Amino acid sequence: DAKTTQPPSMDCAEGRAANLPCNHSTISGNEYVYWYRQIHSQGPQYIIHGLKNNETNEMASLIITEDRKSSTLILPHATLRDTAVYYCIVRLRDDKIIFGKGTRLHILP
Amino acid sequence: DTAVSQTPKYLVTQMGNDKSIKCEQNLGHDTMYWYKQDSKKFLKIMFSYNNKELIINETVPNRFSPKSPDKAHLNLHINSLELGDSAVYFCASSQDYSNQPQHFGDGTRLSIL
Numbered sequence: 479d480a481k482t483t484q485p486p487s488m489d490c491a492e493g494r495a496a497n498l499p500c501n502h503s504t505i506s507g508n509e510y511v512y513w514y515r516q517i518h519s520q521g522p523q524y525i526i527h528g529l530k531n532n533e534t535n536e537m538a539s540l541i542i543t544e545d546r547k548s549s550t551l552i553l554p555h556a557t558l559r560d561t562a563v564y565y566c567i568v569r570l571r572d573d574k575i576i577f578g579k580g581t582r583l584h585i586l587p
Numbered sequence: 588d589t590a591v592s593q594t595p596k597y598l599v600t601q602m603g604n605d606k607s608i609k610c611e612q613n614l615g616h617d618t619m620y621w622y623k624q625d626s627k628k629f630l631k632i633m634f635s636y637n638n639k640e641l642i643i644n645e646t647v648p649n650r651f652s653p654k655s656p657d658k659a660h661l662n663l664h665i666n667s668l669e670l671g672d673s674a675v676y677f678c679a680s681s682q683d684y685s686n687q688p689q690h691f692g693d694g695t696r697l698s699i700l
Contacts, residue, residue: 510686521591521677521691522630563628574643575689577630 481505482566487582496553498581500566503547509570511542513551515562516580522565525551561585590614591692593678599698602670608663608695610678618642619661620679620689621653630677636661637684665697673699 483501490496502511512527526533526540528549533540539552553560565580591612600606612619620643621633635643639655650666665672675694681687 512688516630519694521679521693522689524688524690527686527688565630574632574635574645576632579629 481509481568481576482578484564484566484578484581486579487584489584489586490553490556491586492558493555496551496556496560496583496585498551498553498564498566498583499548500551501548502566502568505546505568506570507546509568511540511546511549512567512569512575513538513540514565514567514577515560516565517559517562522577525564556583556585558585558587591678591680591690593676593692593695595695596693597696597698599700600668601700602668604668605664605666606668606697607665608676608678608697610661610663610692612659612678612680612690614680614682614690616680616682616690617658618681618684618687619655619658620681621661621663622677622679622691624675624677624694626674634661634663635684642684668697668699670699673697 510529513525514522516522526538528540542549563580563582565577594609618637620635624630633647634653636655652664655661675696677694678692679689681689
């Protein structure tokens with residue numbers, strides 16, 4: 479079973495920041511937080527991952543709370559092409575990825 | 588250039604047939620995976636190979652047999668296809684079997700008539 483809880487769907491206006499929350503209250507100290515997304519009919523796409531510190535790359539930022547029980551994925555300037563299902567995953571370093579139901583993000587023009 | 592490529596993209600066949608799906612990655616990765624996404628969109632891992640050796644086998648029926656001729660290829664052969672095998676199958680690869688992101692192919696949509 480997935481170890482994360484995400485809202486089933488969210489809306490965001492085009493050009494605004496999309497903030498996707500994830501709850502992982504049972505995360506252990508050596509489990510990483512990963513984010514993937516799946517655009518309709520395509521394979522999942524890796525976005526970002528982190529352990530304790532906040533992370534940023536060309537796609538997004540990952541904010542992990544100090545107690546590590548929740549995190550937020552931030553897409554700074556959402557576009558229509560960011561419409562997708564976003565998956566938050568926790569996993570040990572050498573463990574398999576378990577996908578949950580994810581959050582369906584709708585970017586509104 | 589496509590990093591992880593699967594063929595065919597669509598596969599429609601009769602129940603009871605045997606079919607194969609091929610996967611190739613040109614990323615130089617050591618680890619490859621097969622996932623199944625059912626009609627409810629749940630994505631579940633089936634197999635994982637690291638350097639051509641099986642490291643994950645997730646309670647998949649024996650009718651499914653992965654084969655890795657080399658590090659760049661992981662093919663999936665399915666015997667005696669059943670209606671419940673209808674799904675989208677995704678191949679993926681990662682640099683190694685640790686804390687590395689996985690790169691997915693675009694999937695093979697298998698429909699059993």
